[in-house]
Amino acid sequence: MKELESVPAGWKRDTLSDGDGLSGEVRLSDGGAVFLPFRYAFKWEGKVTWHYCGSWPATSLEAIRVERDRARALIKDGVKPTDAKRAAKIEAQAKVEATIAEAARHQAEDLPLRAMFEVWLRDGVKRAGENGELQRSFEKDVLPLIGRKPVRLVDEGDIRAVLRAVISRGTYRMASRIYADLVQLFAWAEARKPWRALMIEGNPTKLVELAKLLPHGCDPDAERDRVLSPDELRELHAKLADMEAAYAATPAGQKYGTDRPLKKETQLALWICLGTLCRIGELLMARWEHVNLQIGEWFVPGENTKTRVSWKVYLSPFALRQFKALHALTGDTPFCFPARAATGEAPAHHVCVKSVSKQIGDRQTQFKKRAGPLAHRKHDNSLTLSEGAAGAWTPHDLRRTGATMMQQLGVSLDLIDRCQNHVLAGSRVRRAYLHHDYAAEKREAWERLGERLDALLVALNVVPRD
Known part of the structure; x- marks a missing residue:
């Protein structure tokens, strides 16, 4: 070792022998330091072959000799040291790749329900509003409970737990919708990789019966048939007017102690729905560029x-008055019902399509199960009408x-369907060839409804006239 330490730089390219076929060539690093790569010389198939054993001083001379002895033992056993070294590298790489593959397999096996839902939302389902309502319902009622759970571990008990949590709030129709969505999600996943391989115990939704979780006699899918009577319509408008009058009469500084009336935009939305037969969601997404x-x-x-x-709605004088009153409130924005924007910024979107329903429901809490x-x-x-009867x-x-009011006025059922933008019954041939738009007939039907209102x-004297 001391001999190597005393090798001068002038011996560059000289070869030093350590015996038994091991020798090192004197070389200089970029900094001028001496180092010696050692090689072991042996004959293989009649030719002299070299096996690298290490470089001194990075590798000690003792370790270099051990590598020489290992190579010599391999040769004795008929194994070429360079081949053994290459094989060792291949084996090491194979172990690394196997470890990575095993980790990937475990990761794939543990894919959570949220990941499956997000893929389904992107590639497997297409609903109005870019699946917004579907995503909101899952984010509220499904994913907080089982979103992180691996798909392979989701069982019927998890599905029941989600549904029971929704049912406990008394929202039976929501439970029915979520159940139907979960059935659709798992049916979609059951036919596709990698999800079907993860359902080792089968589709858990097939083992859940919603009817057994609901209160006895409850039918969440029963069609609502609530129709407001003329007296209730008068009562509704009177209540809205009284709220506004009471708030307006409250002196400044004391208004915090007085209930705020329903937003004027919300009030107008109610009367527009009544006067046009539109769906509330369609109305809340409306833009002023579409209203003439x-x-x-x-x-x-x-x-x-x-x-x-x-579809096109022909506004009766009654409905047109509501839109004009709304335009006075929001006509400086692109949306008829703009969402709240930051100070100094223009509204970037319409209000949530559930906002009006929530405001009405919040004022009828006797029918809700809330703590x-x-x-x-x-x-x-x-806003409870007829004392809740x-x-x-x-x-x-x-x-x-x-x-219903249109029906009472003698408007044909077919025309009422057209005024509601229903999908009309009839053969595909009829729908393909009969294209009269019934504009005049629909305009007359809406005007008759407006006159009745x-x-x-x-x-x-509850609806101001022009």
């Missing part, structure tokens, strides 16, 4: 409709009420 206040027409693009079919008020939400019965009412019930409400 001069000729009294509102165009509803197909992407905003449940049927994905565009107390929700944060930043109303919690009273100020007929049950809760929703904005969608106004659409049904308006349609005017007679009902204006007579009480």
Whole structure:
């Protein structure tokens, strides 16, 4: 060792022998330091072959000799040292790749339900509003409970736990919708990789019966048939007017102690739904560019409709007054019902399509199973009608009420369907060849409904006229 330490730089390219075929060539690093790569010389198939054993001083001379002895033993056993070295590298690489593959396999086996839902949302389902409502319901009621759980471990008990949590709130129709969505999600996944391989115990939704989780006699899918009577319509408008009058009469500085009335935009939305038979979601997504206040027409693009079919609403004087009053409030924005924007910024979107339904429901809490008020939400019965004898009412019930009033006025059922933008019954051939738009007939039907509402409400001086 000391001999190597005393090798001068002038011996560059000289070879030093350590015996038994091991020798090192004197070399200089970029910094001028001496180092010696050692090689072991041996004959293989009649030719001299070299096996690298290490470089001194990075590798000690003792370790270099051990590598020489290992190579010599391999040769004795008929194994070429360079081949053995290459094989060792291949084996080491194979072990690394196997470790990576095993980790990937475990990761694939532990894919969570949230990952499956997100792929389904992107590639397996297409609903109105870019699946927004579907995503909201899962984020609220499904994913917080089982979103992180590996798909392979999700069982029928997990599905029941999700549904029971929703049912405990008394929201039976929501439980039915979530159950149907879970059935659709797992049926989609059951036919596709990698999800089907993860369902080692089968599709858990096939083992769950929603009817056994609901209260006895409950049918969440039963069609609502709530229709507001003329007296209830008068009561509704009177209540809205009284709320505004009470708030306006409260002196400044004391208004915090007085209940705020329902937002004026929300009030107008209710009367527009009643007077046009539109769906509340279609209305809340409306843009002013689609409303012509001069000729009294509102165009509803197909992407905003449940049927994905565009339609045109011919506004009666009653409905047109509501739109004009709304325009005075929000006409400086692109949206008829703009979402709240940051100070100094223009609204970038319309309000949530559930906002009006929530505001109405929050004022009929006797029909809800709530332990107390929700944060930043109303919690009273100020909009309960007929003292609750007929049950809760929703904005969608106004659409049904308006349609029923049309029926009472003698409008044909087929025309009422057209005024509601329903998918019409009949053969595909009929729908393909009969393209009359019934514009005049629909305009007359809406005007007759508007006249009926005017007679009902204006007579009480509750709906201002132009």
